Amino acid sequence: MQKMIKKYFALFALPTLLAFIVAFVVPFVLGIYLSFTEFTTVTDAKWIGLSNYVKAFQDQDFVNALWFTAKFTIVSVISINVLAFLLALLLTQKVLGRNVFRTVFFMPNLIGGIVLGYIWQLMINGVLYQFEVTLTSSAKYGFWGLVILMNWQLIGYMMVIYIAGIQNVPKEQLEAAKIDGASNGIILRKIILPLVMPSITICLFLTISNSFKLFDQNLALTAGAPSKQTAMLALDIFNTFYSKAGFEGGGQAKAVMFFVMVALIVVVQLGITRRREIES
Amino acid sequence: MLGDSQKSRPLLFLLLLVLAIAFLLPIFIVFMNSFKGKFFISDEPFVFPGGDTFVGLENYTSGIQKIGFFSAFGMSLFITVFSVAAIVFFTSMTGWYLTRVKTKWSSALFFMFVFSMVVPFQMVMFTMTQTANVVGLDNPVGLLVIYLGFGSGLSVFLFSGFVKSVPLEIEEAVMIDGGSPIDMFFKVILPILKPIAITVAILNVMWVWNDYLLPYLVIGTEYQTIPIAVQYLKGGYGSIDMGAMMAMLVLAIIPIVLFYLFCQKYIIEGVVAGAVKG
Structure with a gap:
């Protein structure tokens, strides 16, 4: 056949x-x-070895974007997953209007990054206005603004995946544990968490890669302001290509390093969490 | 108590209600501000429109005209419908083919599709735009080809995973009856693939409809999709017209919310299925 x-x-x-x-x-x-050449269009490339990579690391904007992205990813991944898991625990209890709540929490995920960015620009600037500052007055406002935005967008998505995981936990096992007098903390740690490990793997993967690669939301919310301090890696690469003439080689070298970082993070994360799945 | 589902809890309900309102608040605030004069928005976004600040539908009419909202809507619709149709049609065939034909080449190809899933867009952003220019794909129809190519990794992967669970006996029976592989795929296999096809379609609709950078780089601002038009409202007019912006945000959200309310069950199931298999 x-x-x-x-x-x-x-x-x-x-x-x-x-x-x-x-x-x-x-x-x-x-x-x-x-990434190993100097070029302005694809046809006029001249081999220059590793100089683009050296230049990229000498570029303060790139180093700054790398730290900003790393910090942002850590803070959002932890907050999104903790909050999404808690919501999933609440929404797997018997409660009135469970499906309506699930629908509401999931919805922001469908709205595109550019639109999300402007929605939150209005909200956050509205609050900051009371203190006579704006989102772009200091990098810390942009940072927390992005964290809030990202939480709002992804909590519902991750919650839905955690709910599917929690619903797979066998009822008999929970009841048996209760009859044996196990506390809620023990049930959560010893029964629910190990059994939802596959969901944790997926949610970590999705939140890490979405946070690390964030572009649209970053462009719309702060566009890197003040003075590129809130530009994440993807935005910095975009700026290197399209708003600095003659830096295309540097931009491409940054892009290759960006790819290598994403690939390494994904491989390491999947390796670690998959191993824990098998153990449990 | 965890996992206890005997009685409903009013306190839990109240907590969730407060959270749900908090989740919807940003959208409501944008909606409210879309009826206010443009100078009253940034300063007092949390105040209801009324008296001087209420401008009726003025923001909508000026916004629609400024960014050509309806043509942007048409463009987004065209690109989303046809590229997702192309993705589902072609990658279902490819996913099936690569799973059933086991050679060195098909395995290598499959590996490349999976590999492409971890490559961020910025890695190929510049070179893809250049390639599209050279081969003449820098137009709305060419964009469909680009979406098929760039979206094929995840879609082939999902179809292929599903095909593995379809028993070979079905296909062998069709073969014995003298059916060609073409008949077999379209009459027998494709109907079986329907659940995963819905998942693939939904994941790709969410991606393509909201995508900003790819269409912006490949065809520029000549044919604007909704995200490009919204971003253009900021970039193209020096100081940003907040009134028009609010109105356009509302118009950008409405189609998504309608789509969501009508296909909610499929969307949530599709996203979960896609995530679990991806």
Whole structure:
């Protein structure tokens, strides 16, 4: 049977493959190559070895964006997952209007990043106005603004995944533990948490990669202001390409490092949490 | 007590109610401000419109005209509908093909699709835009091809995972009856793939409809989607017209909320299924 199907490669696989080559494979390979060259368009590239990478690390904006992104990712990943898990615990209890609440909490996730950014710009500036400052007065406002925005957007999404995980915990096991007199804390730590480990893996993966790669929300909320202090990595790379002429090589080197960081974080995180899944 | 589902709790209900109101508040505030004069928004966003500050639908009419909202809406709709249709149609075939045909090449290809899922957009942002220019895909129709290519990683992966759970016997039976692989796929396999096709469609609708950077870089501001139009309202007019901005935010949110309310069950299930398998 495999042989019969194999003959139909041109129909079943070729269209996707061609689009994939144009949109991903060629740009990816070219991107790696260009990061070692000096260029303004793809055709005038001149090999310069590692200097783009050296330049990128000498760029204060890049180093600053790296720290900002790292701090932002840590704070949002922890807050989103803790709050989403708590909400999921509440919404798996018997309570009136459970589905309506689930619907409401999930909704912000569907709104696009640009629109979200402007919604929260209004909200946060409205509050800060009472103290006669704005979102862009200091980097700390932009930082916490982004954290709040990200929480609002992703808590519902993660909550839905945690709810699915908690609902998979066998009722008998919970009842048996209760009959044995286990406290709520023990039930949570010894029964629920190990069994929802797969959900934790997924939620950590989604929140880490969404936070680390954040762009639209960053552009709309602060656009990096004041003076690029709140620009995250993705925005810094964009700025290097499109608002500094002659820095395309540097931008591409930053982009390659960005890719390597994302890939490393994802591999390490999945490795650690998957191992814990198996143990439990 | 955890997992205890015997009685309903009024206190828990109240807590959740407060949280739900807090969650909806930002949207309500934007809605309220969309009826206020543009100079009364930044200073006092939490005050209801009334008297001098109430301007009726003025922000809506000026905003719609400034950014050409309806053509942006049409553009977003066109790109989303056709690119998601293309993604579901082509990647379902590819996912099935790569799972059923086991060769060195098909495994290598599958690995590349999975690999593309961890590559952030910024890595290929510049070179993809250049490539699209060179091969003439820098237009709304070409954008559909780019979306198919860039979206194929996750979609092929999800379809392929689902196909693994479809028993081979079904396909063998069709083959014995003399059906060609084309008949087999479209008449037998595709209907079986429906649940995962819904998941793939929903995840891609959420991505493409809200995507800002990819269409902005590939076709620029000539054909604006809604996110590009909203961002343009800020960039294109020096000091930002807050009134028009509020009205356009409301108009940008309405289609999503309607879509959500009608397909809520599929959306939440689809997102969970996509996450669990991804």
